Amino acid sequence: xxxxxxxxxxxxxxxxxxxxxxxxxxxxxxxxxxxxxxxxxxxxxxxxxxxxxxxxxxxxxxxxxxxxxxxxxxxxxxxxxxxxxxxxxxxxxxxxxxxxxxxxxxxxxxxxxxxxxxxxxxxxxxxxxxxxxxxxxxxxxxxxxxxxxxxxxxxxxxxxxxxxxxxxxxxxxxxxxxxxxxxxxxxxxxxxxxxxxxxxxxxxxxxxxxxxxxxxxxxxxxxxxxxxxxxxxxxxxxxxxxxxxxxxxxxx
Numbered sequence: 677x678x679x680x681x682x683x684x685x686x687x688x689x690x691x692x693x694x695x696x697x698x699x700x701x702x703x704x705x706x707x708x709x710x711x712x713x714x715x716x717x718x719x720x721x722x723x724x725x726x727x728x729x730x731x732x733x734x735x736x737x738x739x740x741x742x743x744x745x746x747x748x749x750x751x752x753x754x755x756x757x758x759x760x761x762x763x764x765x766x767x768x769x770x771x772x773x774x775x776x777x778x779x780x781x782x783x784x785x786x787x788x789x790x791x792x793x794x795x796x797x798x799x800x801x802x803x804x805x806x807x808x809x810x811x812x813x814x815x816x817x818x819x820x821x822x823x824x825x826x827x828x829x830x831x832x833x834x835x836x837x838x839x840x841x842x843x844x845x846x847x848x849x850x851x852x853x854x855x856x857x858x859x860x861x862x863x864x865x866x867x868x869x870x871x872x873x874x875x876x877x878x879x880x881x882x883x884x885x886x887x888x889x890x891x892x893x894x895x896x897x898x899x900x901x902x903x904x905x906x907x908x909x910x911x912x913x914x915x916x917x918x919x920x921x922x923x924x925x926x927x928x
Contacts, residue, residue, distance in 0.1 A: 681772025689777045698756035698778070699785040705752035705760045706789025707796075709744045710881050715797050716740035718804050734867045742860025749852040757839075758852065761875045762786050767832040767903035771911045773840060790881030798885055808888035809871040809879045809895055817891050820870035824898020825905070827862040828874045832906035834858045841915055874899055 689695055717740075720733050745760065752758035757774075759765045765782045768774040774782075794806040811820050838844060838851035859874060866872035873879045879895035882888075 682769065683772065683775045685775030685777035687777075689775060690781050695778055695781055699781045701752040701755035702759060702782050703785040703789040703792075705748040705756070705758060706786045706877055707793045708751070709741075709748035709760055710790045710793035710878060711797060712744035712747075713737075713741040713878065714794060714806060714882060717807065718797060718801060721807075722801075722804070729868070734864060737867055738860040738863040741863055742856040744856075745859050746852050746856030749855050753839075753852065756782065760786070761831075761899075762877050763828050763875060763899035763903040764832055764835055766900050767835065767907040768840070770904045770907040771836070771840065786877040787880050790877040791884050792881075794881040794885040806882040806885045808883045808886050808890075808892070809873050810888075811870050811891055811894070812868060815869050817894050820891065820894045821898040821901075823866045823870050824873060824894060825902040827866050827872060828899040828902030829906045830862060831855070831858050831874050832903040833910055836906065836910040837914075841910070843915075870894065874902075876900070 717733075717737055720736055721727075724730075724733070748760045749758035752760060757768070759768065759782060762783050765774065765779050765786070769776060769779045798804065798806055811817065834854050835851070838847055838854045844851075862874060863872040871879075873895045876896045876899055879892065883892050
């Protein structure tokens, strides 16, 4: 079972050159992703005079995040695995594919990358607001938690099927594309309700820069639960645990 392979890691692991390079890869991939994703929303707001949300705005958000994540995962894949998401890293940890110490290193890099991207956006746009994720009218925090669990489950299940599974074969070539597609599709589903984060770092960056923390916990609890369920389900059902060996982080 996946959870039996959870590993803490060796004390010196976080200072190893390959781990440091992987953390930098996660940092830069996150900067690329958040700058494009959050920036597209700011650009749309400028074009519409900060008008109300519209279906075309939702489609624009979906496309920008799908394209940017495809690129961000691709450029980081050979160094860090291209997680670009603390929830994906958590799912990898639950499945025994990354140690806790390396996961912590990734989380720090991912969160810093998101904050830096939002700061760069604020500076380059002349002080425009980097809007934090929020719940739509009539959506309760627990509604949003369920949304985030389900959407992140789909994301991490896709990561496992196309990138982690040792039997993936040639399908691994399209892993970044598939990951971008599922995020774009989920934004079309959940964007109108809670913003469809699926990624605690994506929510954390604008929350820090705008200092807005209302219901912020939703965007951590939901994704982490969804990621853990996806990791356990996919590993238990589809990966032969008897022959499974943890993958080096650079392999997915």
